[in-house]
Amino acid sequence: MSTTVAARWVVLDIEGTLTATSQVHEVLYDYARPRLGPWIDAHPDDPAVAAAVADIIREADLPADAGTEQITTVLHAWMDADRKATALKTLQGQIWQDGYTRGALTTDYFPDVVPALRTWHDRGLQLAVFSSGSVTAQRASFSHTTHGDLRELFDAHFDTANAGPKREPDSYRAITAHLQAPPEQIVFCSDVPAELDAAAATGWHTLGLARPAEPFADADFGDHPAVTSFDDVHLEATR
Template identity: 55%
Template sequence: MTHTARVVVLDIEGTTSAAGFVQGDLYDYARPRLRSWIADHADDPAIVSAVADTRAEGGLADDADLDAVVAVLHGWMDTDVKATPLKTIQGQLWAAGFAAGELRSHFFADVVPRLREWHERGLRLVSFSSGSIASQVPWYRHADAGDLTPLIEDYFDTVKAGSKREVSSYEKIASALGVAGDDTLFLTDLPAELDAAAAAGWQVIGVRREGEPNYAADFGDHPVVSSFDEVDVRARA
């Protein structure tokens, strides 16, 4: 499957990396540490905002205590809700875990060689995940294959760009990168994200990996691959 583009935008969970690692190892690391992290960083504006947003989105009173806030966060984790305040707190925790050498990221074997190949061809590589930028950067930095951050030009999350299911988010990313929608190729395992990106004029490819949560999803008319080995991207002049 050959495409020409200037920018390749990458989803993480289920696309470059196993969802089970995120919802398993990373969630297991964050869950018991959420309460102490919030308490120890109570003066951090990002944490203050995340706690306030958790109370609001979780239907709590404005003065709900920390135990109630953590209960909402744990509930979101249990049901894999992509809530921005949860992603903010998790992102800080995971960044600290990566920096301490307690966590390593996961990439499917077919991903890293392609990323290096596309980078060498002059393609701009960008990450767009529901996970916070604070977690995306160390994810690419602490891969088993080495530091991949030199390959990634920019990072977007739901705070910087908006929901991954909204057309406006993809328009905002293209504008920030200074490219037309058609110059951008997006790879993700979620059909609703493909729909939104395609509606913004982007090129899209669905990634259907055996064993991943969205393997049986209906990708409609979008092109679909099971591996990055099936994707040949050439840099558009």
């Protein structure tokens, strides 16, 4: 069934919405996992790395003088549990950025994604991202794709550090304030019903992505319009 929405901003989830879950859990996670410890050791004077390490020690209740091996063990456990810890996302984002810069990583999207993004952009819609992956990781992932560098398509990036948890309405209120648009002029696209619930609670339009073979393919999207592809979505820019 086709869905039509008029909006000024399109805010997009990434995993399960733009890319297959395997792109994150297999390609990106497998790339970051063996590099976490060496990355920490190689960047002791990087303020972001130091802050992430301090957060990990605090959140995991490790000794203040915990070594890299202990910290890495925690990070691997968090990855196994798919925990959306900001400190983990910070380190992963730096590692992925380096990987994309080196040409070791390339982002692949569902076939309908890039044509839709370009069409919406050409129609005057503004595109933003809200992902649990860090802003650094988001920008890196769009920089080196099977369709080239897509960064110019996006006007804003949000993560759990600058907006908040993806299942909390306050996060969407924070994004609304940043975008300086009425909530009814924002549409959020995600494969996770709980995230759509939080966005809808703030007055946003919502669109569920029930992509075949993805974890939320058979989820109950309730009152949220849901499609299996952006080919079934018609977005128009509000005037």
